[in-house]
Amino acid sequence: MTDPQLVLAERVQQALATAFGQEYAAEDPLIRPSQFADYQANVAMSLAKRLRRAPRDVAQEIAANLDLPGTVEVSGPGFLNLRFHDTWIAAEAGALLTDDRLGVARELPSKTVVVDYSAPNAAKEMHVGHLRTTVVGDALVRVQEHLGNRVVRQNHLGDWGTPFGMLIEHLLDIGEEAAVAQLEAGNGNDYYQAARAKFDADAEFNRRARARVVTLQAEDPETMRLWRIFMDATVRYFNKVYTQLGVTLTDDDIAGESMYNHALAQVCDELQERGIAEISDGALCVFPPGFTGREGAPLPFMIRKSDGGYGYATTDMATMRYRVQDLKADRLLYVIGVTQSLHMQMLFASAKMAGWLPDHVSAEHVQIGSVLGSDGKMFKTRAGKSIKLLELLDEAETRAAAVLADREYDEATRTEIAHAVGMGAVKYADLSVSHDSEYVFDFDRMLALTGNTGPYLQYATARIRSIFRRGEYDPAASYGPIVITHPAERALALELLGFAPVVAEVGARNEPHRLCAYLFDLASAFTTFFENCPVLKADSEEERQSRLALSQLTLRVLLQGLDLLGITAPERM
Numbered sequence: 001m002t003d004p005q006l007v008l009a010e011r012v013q014q015a016l017a018t019a020f021g022q023e024y025a026a027e028d029p030l031i032r033p034s035q036f037a038d039y040q041a042n043v044a045m046s047l048a049k050r051l052r053r054a055p056r057d058v059a060q061e062i063a064a065n066l067d068l069p070g071t072v073e074v075s076g077p078g079f080l081n082l083r084f085h086d087t088w089i090a091a092e093a094g095a096l097l098t099d100d101r102l103g104v105a106r107e108l109p110s111k112t113v114v115v116d117y118s119a120p121n122a123a124k125e126m127h128v129g130h131l132r133t134t135v136v137g138d139a140l141v142r143v144q145e146h147l148g149n150r151v152v153r154q155n156h157l158g159d160w161g162t163p164f165g166m167l168i169e170h171l172l173d174i175g176e177e178a179a180v181a182q183l184e185a186g187n188g189n190d191y192y193q194a195a196r197a198k199f200d201a202d203a204e205f206n207r208r209a210r211a212r213v214v215t216l217q218a219e220d221p222e223t224m225r226l227w228r229i230f231m232d233a234t235v236r237y238f239n240k241v242y243t244q245l246g247v248t249l250t251d252d253d254i255a256g257e258s259m260y261n262h263a264l265a266q267v268c269d270e271l272q273e274r275g276i277a278e279i280s281d282g283a284l285c286v287f288p289p290g291f292t293g294r295e296g297a298p299l300p301f302m303i304r305k306s307d308g309g310y311g312y313a314t315t316d317m318a319t320m321r322y323r324v325q326d327l328k329a330d331r332l333l334y335v336i337g338v339t340q341s342l343h344m345q346m347l348f349a350s351a352k353m354a355g356w357l358p359d360h361v362s363a364e365h366v367q368i369g370s371v372l373g374s375d376g377k378m379f380k381t382r383a384g385k386s387i388k389l390l391e392l393l394d395e396a397e398t399r400a401a402a403v404l405a406d407r408e409y410d411e412a413t414r415t416e417i418a419h420a421v422g423m424g425a426v427k428y429a430d431l432s433v434s435h436d437s438e439y440v441f442d443f444d445r446m447l448a449l450t451g452n453t454g455p456y457l458q459y460a461t462a463r464i465r466s467i468f469r470r471g472e473y474d475p476a477a478s479y480g481p482i483v484i485t486h487p488a489e490r491a492l493a494l495e496l497l498g499f500a501p502v503v504a505e506v507g508a509r510n511e512p513h514r515l516c517a518y519l520f521d522l523a524s525a526f527t528t529f530f531e532n533c534p535v536l537k538a539d540s541e542e543e544r545q546s547r548l549a550l551s552q553l554t555l556r557v558l559l560q561g562l563d564l565l566g567i568t569a570p571e572r573m
């Protein structure tokens with residue numbers, strides 16, 4: 001409910017209006033975290049010129065008019081050092097104890113947010129890049145839903161196109177059963193390679209594959225039946241990965257390329273008739289303004305090739321129209337690799353030209369950075385082959401079990417904890433780095449129990465739970481009131497107030513790494529608190545109640561935060 005920075009901003013603005021006139025009421029007070037206080041306001045320096053007065057003078061005058069639940073001090077050339085009263089912090093944190101939303105407000109009015117994420121391609125191995133768009137997209141989806149928005153997930157599978165001619169013919173060659181077994185097991189890559197080899201070397205197979213593309217395009221029932229068999233087996237493999245990861249995607253969210261088949265001719269015709277697209281070298285192209293290639297030549301966004309075929313761009317124009325007009329999106333998030341950024345920009349610009357992306361809808365490319373191996377190149381296995389995702393996830397769990405080897409658990413508990421920790425580690429590694437940055441995939445680092453890792457945060461929750469267990473307190477009972485007697489309590493309580501603002505920010509900016517950084521800071525503040533402020537051995541019942549309340553709130557915020565990231569926390573670790 002109460003974002004400390006917002007409280008300060010409002011109060012400083014009121015002081016500005018009183019001191020210098022109403023026209024300063026909307027001035028940015030430039031509130032920043034401070035080493036010398038809770039926050040500082042830097043607005044006096046920026047205003048001084050305009051007011052033709054010394055910055056320190058301006059600061060004094062703001063301070064004199066400032067009505068704060070705390071204290072203000074002018075320092076240096078004109079900084080306002082702002083510090084909350086302990087009682088204010090205690091009361092605000094105390095209010096969270098009875099608030100199941102932990103201060104997080106619902107967005108009003110609520111929006112429809114369409115999120116395109118995961119989107120692996122059939123018959124090619126789902127790789128770590130897809131893993132990252134899956135993990136980041138799923139976190140964004142969870143945050144949007146928590147903010148009260150209506151979310152429509154769109155898994156834009158690569159499930160159509162000319163390669164399906166040879167893929168279907170290969171299915172006929174090896175038999176449905178063998179094909180299904182191979183695809184379900186996640187060997188789509190081998191399957192593709194085998195089909196490709198025949199396509200290149202065997203003229204008769206090549207002829208059949210081409211003919212099959214024609215019957216596929218014509219949606220001949222037998223061809224469609226074979227295509228279905230192929231796709232269903234492939235999707236079963238994707239679902240294994242989703243289940244193991246615990247992502248929220250289901251079959252209902254599949255909206256693959258094939259879904260737009262019937263719209264493509266119409267998309268092209270309409271754009272051509274309206275003069276938005278034109279024929280260039282036989283191809284139908286949109287030339288969105290501002291995009292130029294070599295020697296300043298306008299860059300085409302090609303929606304129909306010169307042979308009459310449609311492509312990735314055509315389908316994406318159709319996704320735009322569908323998501324805005326039929327799904328009624330207010331926001332469109334495309335969680336897709338950073339390497340596709342030119343495609344996305346040209347798509348947005350072309351859709352704007354077509355009037356399919358009105359100004360009140362915001363289209364956002366959430367750029368996903370590459371995942372690298374220790375050699376700095378795209379992450380592959382040692383043999384240079386692509387990594388099988390399921391094997392990678394299994395390895396994460398095996399290694400997590402090894403990290404926890406000295407704990408005395410029965411086998412079932414160990415497996416359960418290792419699953420949570422392994423998946424938590426992999427997901428957190430994807431999420432804690434700004435989504436458009438590359439990072440190096442490194443099991444040892446992501447599984448470390450210290451530092452900004454998933455396991456560290458999971459461990460922090462287990463540690464708080466163990467305090468309650470040891471004292472035989474119910475972590476769900478009510479404790480308090482919160483009373484601040486030690487700086488570490490104060491710091492922890494103030495940190496707890498930061499949860500709601502950070503969740504809102506992640507929703508607005510599509511940046512889960514901010515939530516990770518916040519949770520890490522919170523866990524660190526808890527550690528300092530715990531080292532300095534005995535909970536079970538507190539000096540008085542009042543102090544114990546307050547510290548139990550702070551511990552409980554920290555646990556709730558950590559669990560809620562991890563849940564928004566799609567990470568579960570085992571009870572013990």
Ligand code: ARG
Nearest residue numbers: 116119120121156157158336
């Ligand atoms: N299948 C594509 C790929 O693997 C990603 C699709 C993303 N979504 C979209 N609407 N273009 O690169």
